[in-house]
Amino acid sequence: MVGAGIGGVTAAVALEQCGWQVTVLERSAELGEVGAGISVWPGAAAVLEELGVEGVAKAARLGEAAGMRRWDGRWIVEAAELGIELPVMLHRAQLHQLITDRLGPAVTIHTGATVTGLTQDADGVTVTATRVGSGGAASGEAGAGGLEPGSAEYRAELVVAADGIRSGIRGLLAPEYQGPRYSGYTAYRGIAELEVEDSGGETWGRGQRFGFAKLIDGRIYWYATANREPGGADDDVKTLFANWHEPIPALLAATPNVLRNDIYDLPTPLLPFVHGRVLLLGDAAHAMTPNMGRGACSAIEDAGALARVLRAGKDLTAYDAERRPATTKLVKRSHQIGVLGQLDSKFACTLRDAVLSVGGKTAGLLAKRRKVEQSPV
Template sequence: MNPQKHAVVVGAGLAGLATAVGLRHVGGWRVTVLESAPEFGPVGSGISMYPNAMRALAALGFEEQLNALPPFEVGHQLRATNGDELTRVDGATVRDLWGGQIYGFHRAHLHELLRSGLPDDAVRVGVRITGAAPGPNAKWSVRSHGTTVIDDADLVIAADGIDSPLRIQHWPDLPRAVYTGSTAWRGISPFLPEQERSIVQTFGTGAEFGFLPLTDGRTYWYASAATAPGVREPDERAALLARYAGWHDPIPRLIEASDAILHHDIYALPEVPQSLVSGRLVLVGDAGHAMTPHLGQGGCTALEDAVVLASEIASSPDDVDSALTRYDAQRRPRVSELAQIAEGIRAHSHESGEAGTQERNRTWPLLPAAEIYRTSADVANWFPPTIVNA
C-alpha cells in the first residue's frame, strides 16, 4: 500500500480552507493548514457569491448546507447618484443570465462553513510561514523564520494572500502588489432597505457605492473612490458621510447604521505569473492572482482554484506534477482575463471624469439590460469539475 501523501496549505483564509477541504476529498492524502493568526475570529465584512462560486462550494461538499439556505432571489440595479435608475434586471433574469443566484454572505459565516469541512487537528494557528523548499525524496519543507515546521510535504499550497512570502521567494522577478489608485470602505448594516431585494450599484464621478442583502437578513455595503493611498480620517464614518453626501437614499442611512467601517486601500498584482506552479509549490487565490474587487470575483475565483486543484490531484494522485501542470493550464487563462476585466471596470468607474459620468448616465438607460450584464454572465457561467479519484 502506498503511504499517505501530505499536502501543506499555508494560509487559512477562504482560499486556503477551501483548498484544504477539496484535498480532503482526495483519497490517499492528508492535509495540514498553517495559519499565522493566533486565533480565528469574526473578522471581515460581506462577500458576494456569484453562481460560479456557489457551484464551487457545492463541489467541495457543501451542497446540503447550501440547499438549506432560505430562498434568496435578488435582482440587480445600476443607479446614478441622485437615484435615477440606469438599468435593472429582476431576480428571474439574473438567474437566467448567470445560471443561478448571487448570494451575500458575511465572510465570517463563509469561513465557518469551510472550517466545518476540516477536522480540528488539521489546522494549526500562530504559525507564520516564511519559506518553502524541496528536499530529499521529492519532499518539501516549510519554514518559519529559518525553523523547519514541516519537512515531509508532497505538495505545498501558497494561500497566504496578496503579499505571499512564498510567491515572493519562488517568483522573485514578479512585480509586487501595486496600489490601483482606489480605496475602499466596507460595512454591515443591521437593516434591509425598504425596497425589493436587489444588488444596487451607484456610480458617481470617481466613486461608487454598492449594497446587497446578506443571507442573515442584514445588508452588506461597500464604497470605493479614487484617492491617494494611506489617507485615514480620525472619524471614518463622518468622513464617509461627507464624501457621499447628496447620494440617494438609503446610502447615508446604511453608513450611519453600521457598527464598524473597514477601510482598505485597493492593491492588486499587476500581472499573473507565467505559471502558478513552481515545482511542488502552487499558488491559489490572492497569492497568485489578486485582482480588484470591482468584478466581485476575488473570493469566487479562489473557490474555483480549490475545486480545480483537488479535481486534478484526484484524477492522478500518484502523478502530482502532471496534475499541477493541468491546474495551471486551466486556471491561469481564466484568472488573467478576470483580473483584466476587474481593473477595466475600476478604471472606467473611477477615472472617466465628469464627462464619462454624464455619458454613462445618458447611454446606459438606452441599452438592453442583458447587454450591460453580459460580461458578468460570461464570468458567472463557470461550472466546476467533479472531484473523483482515479
C-alpha cells in the first residue's frame, strides 16, 4: 500500500480483513489529515460499517437541507425546495483516526517513505522507497520502531497506489499521461470557532463561491473558491468576501487558520485502474474537484469494491470495471459544476441563477411526488 490518507488506510483495513499482510508506505512524517470538514455520503458510510469502523455516527452531524443564495443573501433555491439525500459531516482528521483505529496487527505503516521505483514480474512487484529519518510504525502508530534513513526494497503480491493526485506510482506506470489539470480557481477552507443559527448551504457570486456546514461540536466548517491563476500570491479571504451576506464575514473573523489550495483534477479519459499487480485508488486514480464533496468517499468506495473483488476471487480487472465508469461520471460532473459555479460574467451569472432557481423548484416538486408515490396507502 502506498499512501496512508483516508483511501489508503481504508484499503489497508479492507485488505487485512481479506487475510492479507499489509505494509503501508506513507511519505509524510506523521499520519493524519488536515483540519477541515468532510461529507460522508451513504455509500461510503455503508463501506465503513461493513469494515467495522465504529464511531462515525457519534463523531458526525447529520447534514441539514441547505439551499443556495446569491452573494447578497437572496435565495436562488431555498432549502425547503430541495429533495436530496444528505451526508453526515465530521472533521476530516476524526474520520482518519476512526479508520486507523480499526487497523490490526497484520498492518505495518512506515512514515517518511517515498516510493522511487517499481518493477513487476510474474511473481509479484518490487517497490523501492527512500526513507527520511525515523519513520517506522506498526498498526498506524506513527513513530514506533525507527527505520534508518536510506533506500529499501519491498516485495509484494499486490501494490495499491493511494498516493494522491500527484501519484508517483501513476507516473511510473504511465509517464505519458497528462496528469493533473488546473481548474481555474483556488479554494480556501477553515473551521470557525463560532456557533450560528443558520443551517448553512452555498452562496454563489461572480467567480466566487462560499459554503458552510455545522460540525457536531457546534463549530462551522466552511469553504470558499475564487478564480485565480495557479500559484498566485496569498489573498486575504476576509477581504474577498467582506461584503457578502451574514454569517459569512462573521465566520471568517472567527477562523484562526485558513488553508489555501489551488484546485486540480485528473482529465478524462482516466487511466485504467489496474496495471498488472498494481492498482490505483482514490485521487491517484480519479482525482476530482471538490464541488460534489465526493472525493474521499469515492476512495472509501474504491476500497470496498477491492475487498469484494478479492473475497469473490475475481480477476483484478473487475475492480477497474466497477470503479472507473462510476468515478469518471463524478469527475466530469464535478468539473462541470465548477465551471458553472465560477462564471464571472454578470449576464451569465444572472441567467445561471434563474435557471438554477427553476430547476431547484422542479427537483423539489419531483422529490415530493416520489415520496407520496412511495408512501403506504
